[in-house]
Amino acid sequence: MEQFNESKKIEDSESNMLEEIQRGDQRAFARLVAAHEKSVYRICYRFFADENEASDAAQEVFVKVFRAIAKFEGRSSLKTWIYRIAANTCISLADKKKRDKEGLLQTMLNWWADSHQASPEETLVEREIQQLNQQIVSEKVARLPETYRMPVILKDIEGLPLEKIAEILEIPLGTVKSRINRGRRLLQESLQAYVYGRTE
Amino acid sequence: MKKCCRYLDALDQNAQEDSSLWQDILMHASRCPDCSLDMQFRGAMLEKLAELPEPAYPRSLNQLIIEALPDNAANPKDEEDSGVFSSWFDRILLPVEVMVSAACLLMFVFLMHTAFTSHSPGDQLLHRHRSVNLKVSALPAIENNDLEKVSGAEVKDFLARLEEFKRLHPDKPSESQNLTPAIELANDTPWRQP
Numbered sequence: 214m215e216q217f218n219e220s221k222k223i224e225d226s227e228s229n230m231l232e233e234i235q236r237g238d239q240r241a242f243a244r245l246v247a248a249h250e251k252s253v254y255r256i257c258y259r260f261f262a263d264e265n266e267a268s269d270a271a272q273e274v275f276v277k278v279f280r281a282i283a284k285f286e287g288r289s290s291l292k293t294w295i296y297r298i299a300a301n302t303c304i305s306l307a308d309k310k311k312r313d314k315e316g317l318l319q320t321m322l323n324w325w326a327d328s329h330q331a332s333p334e335e336t337l338v339e340r341e342i343q344q345l346n347q348q349i350v351s352e353k354v355a356r357l358p359e360t361y362r363m364p365v366i367l368k369d370i371e372g373l374p375l376e377k378i379a380e381i382l383e384i385p386l387g388t389v390k391s392r393i394n395r396g397r398r399l400l401q402e403s404l405q406a407y408v409y410g411r412t413e
Numbered sequence: 414m415k416k417c418c419r420y421l422d423a424l425d426q427n428a429q430e431d432s433s434l435w436q437d438i439l440m441h442a443s444r445c446p447d448c449s450l451d452m453q454f455r456g457a458m459l460e461k462l463a464e465l466p467e468p469a470y471p472r473s474l475n476q477l478i479i480e481a482l483p484d485n486a487a488n489p490k491d492e493e494d495s496g497v498f499s500s501w502f503d504r505i506l507l508p509v510e511v512m513v514s515a516a517c518l519l520m521f522v523f524l525m526h527t528a529f530t531s532h533s534p535g536d537q538l539l540h541r542h543r544s545v546n547l548k549v550s551a552l553p554a555i556e557n558n559d560l561e562k563v564s565g566a567e568v569k570d571f572l573a574r575l576e577e578f579k580r581l582h583p584d585k586p587s588e589s590q591n592l593t594p595a596i597e598l599a600n601d602t603p604w605r606q607p
Contacts, residue, residue, distance in 0.1 A: 246478050251470055258468040268471055272481035279482050350461050369462040394425045401421070401451070401458055 227291050234282055242282075246275055249292065253299045259366045260303040262355030270306055274299045289380055296381045300363045307359050353403045361396030368393050420448035424455070 233241035253274050258267035277298050285294060357365060367378045368389075375393075379386045423438040442448040471477065 242482075243475075243479065247475060250474055250478060254470055254474060255468060259465075264469075264471065267468070268474065268477060271474065272478050275478045276481055276483070347461065347465055350458075351465060354462070365462075369459055370465055372463065390427055391425075394427065397455070397458070398421055398425055401455055404458060405454060 228287075231282070231285065231287070231291065235285075242279065245278075245291075249295050250275070252292075253295060256296070256299050256366060256371070257303055259351070259354060259370055260307070260362060262351045266306070266310075270299075270303055273306070274302045277302060293377065293380055296367075297383065300367075300381055304359045304363060307362075349407060350404070353400055353407065356403070357396055357399055361392050361399060364389055364392040365396035365400065369397070417445050417447040418451070419445065420451050421455075 230241050230244060234245060250271065254267055254271045257270035257274070258264070261267050261270065274295070278295055281298070285291070289297075354362065354365065354370070363382065364378055367373045367381065368375070373381070375386055375389050378393075379389045382389065384392075420438060420442045423434070428434050428438055442452045
């Protein structure tokens with residue numbers, strides 16, 4: 214009952230804040246930024262594994278939020294809506310960056326070369342796992358193909374339920390599951406290749 | 414020897430949702446060294462992902478975001494503060510600006526069209542001829558009653574004076590040379606006897 218009351222309170226305050234923002238209240242929008250800036254930055258940082266890019270992406274997310282908030286109809290929660298904008302912004306920025314830097318073929322070749330550095334060999338699992346420092350894991354996540362990257366981030370790092378991820382990414386639940394599985398497998402292969410490459 | 418990927422393949426195919434199939438996979442993984450390794454690695458990887466620390470948030474993140482917003486986001490009240498007069502002025506001014514711009518554009522097109530169409534010498538002559546005709550047609554109509562009666566002697570006298578004038582001024586170009594016969598007739602007033 215307490216939990217219900219708590220969530221009702223959050224919903225009410227969110228609704229009030231939304232009304233104020235839609236009336237053009239600057240302070241209400243600043244409150245919204247303050248409430249969501251960290252989660253948005255965190256997603257962007259997981260996606261790019263780069264402070265500058267994450268910061269740029271977070272700024273762009275809130276610019277988009279500001280421009281579109283007048284049209285927000287409340288079909289999903291404000292947080293889900295902001296996450297959706299963040300996910301789409303990250304994916305489109307990564308796509309743009311990739312197009313600017315290199316062609317699709319080169320990206321695929323890089324990924325292939327990266328994940329096949331060495332052939333797997335029998336090694337102690339404990340030792341392998343020790344090789345996995347957090348920085349490497351973050352970098353490998355950020356190098357997953359965009360299609361799989363965001364579902365893996367939202368599920369395995371942010372810990373969101375599958376239904377929520379489907380709502381955020383606007384894709385069917387089955388697609389979310391298969392993308393997460395595929396992303397995890399690619400990540401695992403990449404990390405294993407890294408670990409085996411280092412322990413050879 | 415090729416590595417066994419049955420465990421990873423099963424995960425890819427959402428085998429966890431079928432409990433009996435998943436039990437088989439787990440049984441296999443406990444015996445297969447490759448799958449066992451994959452299973453342990455998968456578990457460790459998920460654990461690492463879940464335990465990834467919070468990134469270091471930039472100190473000025475909030476400020477950066479607010480600064481990145483469009484100007485009207487930073488000062489959304491500015492428009493209201495400028496008052497009703499300003500908004501009404503803008504509303505009235507806008508159509509005027511549009512109309513003036515459209516008029517200028519039309520004028521420009523018209524002038525350009527005129528400049529290009531009356532450019533050749535042939536066109537200029539034609540235009541001049543038209544304007545002369547226009548002048549003639551603009552003259553008031555003369556009724557028969559209003560015409561002055563001219564006697565034959567007067568005509569003879571006029572022709573004699575004309576001959577005399579032509580004899581005295583043989584090379585001087587007459588102003589009427591460029592005019593049509595209709596204009597010559599119309600301009601004979603100075604030669605008339607008072």
